[in-house]
Amino acid sequence: MAEATARADTAALDGGIGAPVRRREDQRFISGTGTYTDDLNQPGQLYACFLRSPYARARIGAIDLSEALAMPGVIAAFTGQDTAADGLGDLPCGWLVKQKDGSDMVSAPHPPLAVTQTNYVGEPYGLVIAETAEQAQLAAEAVLADFDELDAVVDPAAATGSDQIHEGVPGNLAYDWELGDAAATDAAMAQAAHVTRMTLHNNRLIPNALEPRAAIGSFDPGTGDYTLYTTSQNPHLERLVLSAFVQVAPEHKLRVVAPDVGGGFGSKIFIYAEETAVIWAAGKLKRPVKWTASRSESFLADAHGRDHVTTAELALDDRGRFTALRVRTTANLGAYLSTFGSSVPTYLYGTLLAGQYRTPNIHVAVEGVYTNTSPVDAYRGAGRPEATYVVERIVDQAARELGEDPAALRRLNMIRPQDFPYDTPVALTYDIGDYEASLNRALDAIDYPGFAGRQSEARERGCRRGIGLACYIEACGLAPSKLATALGAGVGLYESGEVRVNPTGSVTVFTGSHSHGQGHETTFAQVVAAQLGIPMDVVEVVHGDTGRVEFGLGTYGSRSLAVGGSALVKATDKVIAKAQLIAAHLLEVDAEQLDFADGEFRVRDSNQAISFGDVAFAAYVPSNYPDDLEPGLSEKAFYDPENFTYPA
Amino acid sequence: MKVSVAVNGRCEELDVAPATLLVTLLRETLGLTGTHVGCDTSQCGACTVHLNGRAVKSCTMLAVQADGADIQTIEGLSDGATLHPVQEAFRNCHALQCGFCTPGMIMRVVDLIGQHDTLDRQTVRAELEGNLCRCTGYHNIVDAVLEAHAAVHG
Numbered sequence A: 001m002a003e004a005t006a007r008a009d010t011a012a013l014d015g016g017i018g019a020p021v022r023r024r025e026d027q028r029f030i031s032g033t034g035t036y037t038d039d040l041n042q043p044g045q046l047y048a049c050f051l052r053s054p055y056a057r058a059r060i061g062a063i064d065l066s067e068a069l070a071m072p073g074v075i076a077a078f079t080g081q082d083t084a085a086d087g088l089g090d091l092p093c094g095w096l097v098k099q100k101d102g103s104d105m106v107s108a109p110h111p112p113l114a115v116t117q118t119n120y121v122g123e124p125y126g127l128v129i130a131e132t133a134e135q136a137q138l139a140a141e142a143v144l145a146d147f148d149e150l151d152a153v154v155d156p157a158a159a160t161g162s163d164q165i166h167e168g169v170p171g172n173l174a175y176d177w178e179l180g181d182a183a184a185t186d187a188a189m190a191q192a193a194h195v196t197r198m199t200l201h202n203n204r205l206i207p208n209a210l211e212p213r214a215a216i217g218s219f220d221p222g223t224g225d226y227t228l229y230t231t232s233q234n235p236h237l238e239r240l241v242l243s244a245f246v247q248v249a250p251e252h253k254l255r256v257v258a259p260d261v262g263g264g265f266g267s268k269i270f271i272y273a274e275e276t277a278v279i280w281a282a283g284k285l286k287r288p289v290k291w292t293a294s295r296s297e298s299f300l301a302d303a304h305g306r307d308h309v310t311t312a313e314l315a316l317d318d319r320g321r322f323t324a325l326r327v328r329t330t331a332n333l334g335a336y337l338s339t340f341g342s343s344v345p346t347y348l349y350g351t352l353l354a355g356q357y358r359t360p361n362i363h364v365a366v367e368g369v370y371t372n373t374s375p376v377d378a379y380r381g382a383g384r385p386e387a388t389y390v391v392e393r394i395v396d397q398a399a400r401e402l403g404e405d406p407a408a409l410r411r412l413n414m415i416r417p418q419d420f421p422y423d424t425p426v427a428l429t430y431d432i433g434d435y436e437a438s439l440n441r442a443l444d445a446i447d448y449p450g451f452a453g454r455q456s457e458a459r460e461r462g463c464r465r466g467i468g469l470a471c472y473i474e475a476c477g478l479a480p481s482k483l484a485t486a487l488g489a490g491v492g493l494y495e496s497g498e499v500r501v502n503p504t505g506s507v508t509v510f511t512g513s514h515s516h517g518q519g520h521e522t523t524f525a526q527v528v529a530a531q532l533g534i535p536m537d538v539v540e541v542v543h544g545d546t547g548r549v550e551f552g553l554g555t556y557g558s559r560s561l562a563v564g565g566s567a568l569v570k571a572t573d574k575v576i577a578k579a580q581l582i583a584a585h586l587l588e589v590d591a592e593q594l595d596f597a598d599g600e601f602r603v604r605d606s607n608q609a610i611s612f613g614d615v616a617f618a619a620y621v622p623s624n625y626p627d628d629l630e631p632g633l634s635e636k637a638f639y640d641p642e643n644f645t646y647p648a
Numbered sequence B: 001m002k003v004s005v006a007v008n009g010r011c012e013e014l015d016v017a018p019a020t021l022l023v024t025l026l027r028e029t030l031g032l033t034g035t036h037v038g039c040d041t042s043q044c045g046a047c048t049v050h051l052n053g054r055a056v057k058s059c060t061m062l063a064v065q066a067d068g069a070d071i072q073t074i075e076g077l078s079d080g081a082t083l084h085p086v087q088e089a090f091r092n093c094h095a096l097q098c099g100f101c102t103p104g105m106i107m108r109v110v111d112l113i114g115q116h117d118t119l120d121r122q123t124v125r126a127e128l129e130g131n132l133c134r135c136t137g138y139h140n141i142v143d144a145v146l147e148a149h150a151a152v153h154g
Helices: A026-030 A080-085 A133-141 A156-161 A182-190 A235-244 A273-285 A295-301 A384-402 A406-413 A435-445 A448-460 A481-486 A520-532 A560-587 A612-620 B022-029 B085-092 B102-115 B121-127 B139-153
Strands: A046-052 A058-064 A074-079 A124-130 A144-149 A173-180 A194-202 A214-220 A225-230 A254-257 A289-292 A308-316 A322-334 A361-370 A495-501 A507-511 A539-542 A594-597 A600-603 A609-611 A634-639 B002-007 B010-015 B048-051 B054-057 B070-072
Touching (some): A026 B085, A026 B102, A046 A273, A124 A133, A124 A273, A156 A322, A182 A361, A214 A273, A225 A235, A384 A406, A560 A634, B002 B022, B022 B048, B085 B102, B085 B139, B121 B139
Parallel strands (some): A225 A254, B002 B070
Antiparallel strands (some): A058 A144, A173 A361, A214 A225, A214 A289, B048 B054
């Protein structure tokens, strides 16, 4: 433990990737010198306080801002009428789900600030802007708004039979989606020796990153440039949506910076009303506008997670082999479709219902419904934990009903090492795995055979002891763009990387991934340093700034190292290839005669060598270069994975 | 209202509005942004600082209540380039990820280590109930506390 954890500050050159190193970002975090969005302030900065619906569903009547506007320090107050009149676009859902019948999902308009009706408690319908945060808050409390409260739809299971929330969305149904072979599943069910049935509710939760969301928008009237500092997991996506869809500012005139971010857990992927309104208001007022959520606002207005009501049926033959799984889920999407809310209970959920098992027939149908609750979107695992919850609960129940050992029933049905690559009946191809080995290791760790003894010993003491097993699998490394775009994603899910070698041989690495606790500044430096054979200390990692990094899709779905790291490896390969041409020129040999290892180019079967640092300097002092050799040593790459990775 | 405080060894005479919270004085007036606000309701402990040597949640105390007090924040914990043993242990044990809870967590731990001659894991967990970390699952934080305790108490 403690005494065994002393770690070197930098990886030894021969340690390379995987060598334990201390995280370089920790120095600022342990000394209080990190820079989170709320730590930033700008000259002339104003503060916004949002007006939020006190009702789950209400028609907005007259809004009287006069008293608020007359209060000390108040500069402006805006409502949804103002943003709509100014042409501010709706917040889009970036993943188009196709329904069973081939039609598009029904996406209700989502104005950043509610205009005529509010549809969940906490939905913003305006904002007050003042010289201080306290003044803005006091003035917001003085706004007099009339609401005509309507019956709210809050139970997802009853949503399709309740009052219609949005015009044009009958039955509050966003989509009716399915995956898998319904007829084959029905047939296998009909022939089963045993069918286990259950209904479960995967409850809604609130992500609660420890750092509340925050934003500072500013506008430079001299250049027409907008800058938004915000708590984002993917600043380039924020810029893209704010420019292309919401139309706050043209993409090339908008810079989005996500500095140190205090955790995300999915909730900071999305493009929210507050950040949008802040950058818009900064443009209107030509002064910086800052907003920092209170924890209460986080509870109300961060996208929530989960909230599925599911019935599942598992069919088994007389030897305990799974023959079919049928799943019916109602997914509560909340009042509006959040940025990726549509994809979570469909492509990130239905596709994982095979779990770790060779169930030959699977069919899943999902109704995505609108309710008068906070929007629901990706949270920790996003759809995949929901799938695991269904599969593992019903497998455990089947074992109990049949009097089987739940571990043995799992082993009997697991996909075996010789089955890979394994095509599941729900669209994925698992690449590789040894699930039984993982299960056995877990069982050893908890002394599974000794459980019965512990249970009876506990019973003698008047205590109850139980045990449950769950075998998790996740499709990580989101995502192959070909697959994602074919399934309706509005963006590709590749990642970008740039490796810029400076003349002195130090390296600046630019990644489209974003670290909000993952430690990319350390990990990515280690990856690039190991590949170039140079010390980690001379490799700097830049992320989270659209003004510095070309493009990126950000961090979620366990994608940063698998996708973003691979982009950096690809870019570094290009750097080495280019450096090899320069080295060949300097050593006056053919490039094919050179080998690159341990940070130097060496002429094969010779003592001649040149270090990477010397090549880097020569790249910027091109002496007598051949015509086809460009100066400079900087390369970029985009990496698009061919498949997910499947840790289990 | 006038407030006289010593912050990280430096005396400050300040004029604050009566409703100003201590954390607002530290972050906004003095620019000491290492102290964070995670919940504004006393739940999370990200705002923990020392008031006369004991850990307090600075989001739940008025600045005027600190009049005459000696306050230490995360910025005042290190002696120049040398880290406090608790900071060193947090870094060494990978006891942080996003870092947002870390300053408050460290200030709490410095206090709790001073209060206990001996420590075990269960006591550490109980003593940290007022400080939330959303990333680590606490395991490595407990490791760090025990490592720092050993370093301080020898």
